[in-house]
Amino acid sequence: MGKSYPTIAFYPDRCDGCNQCVEACAEFHSGTRNPAHSRIKVSQDGEEGAFFLALCRQCGEPRCVPSCPAGALKKDIDTGVVSLDESKCVSCQLCTLACPYGGITYNPITHQVMKCDFCDGDPVCVKACPRGALELKTGSDIYNGWGDLEDLFVPGISACQGCNSELLIRHTLRRIGPNTVVATPPGCIPGVGAVGFNGVTATKTPIFHPLLTNTAAMLAGIRRYYNRIGRDVTMLAFAGDGGTADVGFQSLSGAAERGEQMIYICVDNEGYMNTGVQRSSTTPYGAWTSTTPVGTVLRGKSRDAKPMALLMVMHNCEYVATACMTFMEDYYAKLEKAVEAAKRGMAYIHVFSPCPTGWRFPPSKLIEVGRKAVETNMVPLWEYEAEARCIDFTHPVEDPLPVKAYLSLIGKYNHLDEEQVAHIQRKTDERIETLKKFTREGDVKPIQDAA
């Protein structure tokens, strides 16, 4: 398995040009605070006032490395850092001509080129920034950590291009491991071949195909049997929003209330995607589906979506969370808690699952759609732990983008008029206000079983 590496992210909006990163870099590498020695460079656009960064990207396929005639530049496979061996460098400068990012530059004092070396893994620029404009992103640790675990989902399944579910299933199964029984009721996930054909399954764990109505009930029964014979086996459901919020709701509600031990993952692609894009109770207001068409009278769905995750908070669950695959670190942290919580009762994770085919957006935009959904607060990321009896936002969005930034990415919202957009904005704001009431600072506590 290939390796991923940490990166330094720059948030221009938070930068005020104080130059502390530049001086810290110079000091670390030369002992003086003279900016000429800095590998990180901040530029300001005089007219727009915005700040820009020139810094080595530690490219996966660096252009500087093959352009060095001295073999002085190398991509270090362990750290990901493109390193410069000054003892070999002859200062020919060809690397500065190869790099399109201004990431390797000439130092007129030392007469040598210089570049970011990541300060042995703990960049001083990041620590020096008083405004959080530089962040060390270590999301790659996840891939390195879990990447070595066995992928329990076979290659060659027949998901649409850009399908969120494949990403979700691979990561989830890696983390939860083979000691698991998976239930996946009718929907896209069995549709892509997860439950298999010709007598073989697509998972390397036991997997079965319950009815739409009884996923949670069946897993409850299996778990109780294992409890009886003294085996600790994880119960895991991958169910669509139809199988969760509509047709399967009664059995899920009952299992949650009884405290059945399982991880129930709702893969919410906001409708019945595999049967031809019909509406479900989680289809958002205004969305086009084949049963909420756009014409002269109807303008997409006329009702708001059911707040499924919040309903589960009211169900005595041990753990409830929302998630989005764009925010993988967040998802892994939640899976971690879900695994523990499922030993005591129900852990419910509601995964926002954009669908390129049914929602009409290019497959390449999956991750971007997820990011915008979160950054507009259309899909707030939060978790609820029974012990704390409150909701915590796990990725609070201080300055949400207008919902339009999200809606405009997706074909199923193409037809929306100003009034509809205003409605969605209002509902989004209201939803956040409602959720805030359940946080530590809020004054509402969810109902909880005395026992």
Place this chain on the structure above:
Amino acid sequence: MSHSNYLIIGSSHAALSALEAIRIQDTEGSITLVTQEDTLPYSPTILPYVISGQIDPEQIFLRDAEALDRHRVTFKKGARVVAVDPANHSVSMDSGETLKYEKMLLATGAEPTLPPIPGVKDASCHVLRTLGDAVRLQSIAQKAKSAIILGAGLIGMHAAENLAKAGVQIAIVEALPRVLPGYFDEQAAGLVQQVFTEHGIKILTGSTVTHVTASNGTCTVSLESGGELSGDLLLVATGVRARMDYLAGSGIDIGEGIVVDDTMRTSSRDIWAAGDVAEARSFFGGKKRVNANLPNAVEQGRIAGMDMVGDSALKPFTGGIARNAYHFFGHRAFSVGLVGRAESAGGIEVDQVFLPSSVQYQKMVFEDDRLVAVSGVNTMLDPGIMYELVRQRVDLSEVKARFAAGPLQMGRILMSKIWG
């Protein structure tokens, strides 16, 4: 008989770039890398530093044996290709061996040419292209007191500086009116020449050599102007040509180099060519020509490798642009595009700053609000960003005044906005 999925002839920049590109997509296919050199892969560009002793010849290699192993490459050194048979997908080696291939890259680079000056051939002159040449020159430099260099291109100038650093008295003779004519205009070249002169190197530009004589280990060069120069050593660096003699009878299209299209395919199926040996489309004007420099070899090698392996991320060659970075006696210069030639055409604007006393020069040439050439001596610009601005034909009409006032900052800002 050896058979490879990928056969790469040459082991320098173009070859190694192609190798990396292939291995990103195909970790299994067999790759054979062939070089006529007896050593691990190295770059000709490093050789001047071997002459001065700045770099140990053992330290110049671009890949060690372990790295080649990791890429599962069969590395054949000391093996020269003498003929290519496209119909049979095979090449013949000087050893008599035949190598079969499915796909082949020709990355055999260039070789020095000797000018048709009477006496040159008999004067036991030196050239500089291989490690062997460099090691020989290094040992001669330890004894030689003086040297004459014909040609003030990059090779001649690099060699001159490094021979001077090894303690040799140098005279350079160049037929054209200025040094580094391919890369710099009169003013920039003048600054370079000034620095060389200050370091005791004699440069005679606009001087034609009529004949060369050699006796008792001393070479004498006679000039058209009537003068004469003598030295213990004669280095000829007047030009290079594509190394493609082995293609005779192969039917592959050649001109000044091996003719290739925008994905480096030659006229023959399953054969690609890249680097100093290839004749590819020019960015300006579109005419096919050899663009013999290192960045070009790296880029063409990568494109060839990606096309050979069918990498869907391949973006075709956008055309060769003359570019170089040059470090001399602690000064730095670079150029992108044809700084000298561009001025003569219409629709052209030139912005220059010339400060000879501090050895500084900067020149930017715009055509229809796009940067088409830029060069600098001791200016703080990011050459790679300038190159991308030219290559992407970035429209600067909105920002031109600000760009001209602060090209370093504005270049970085445009980079962040457009491709960063």
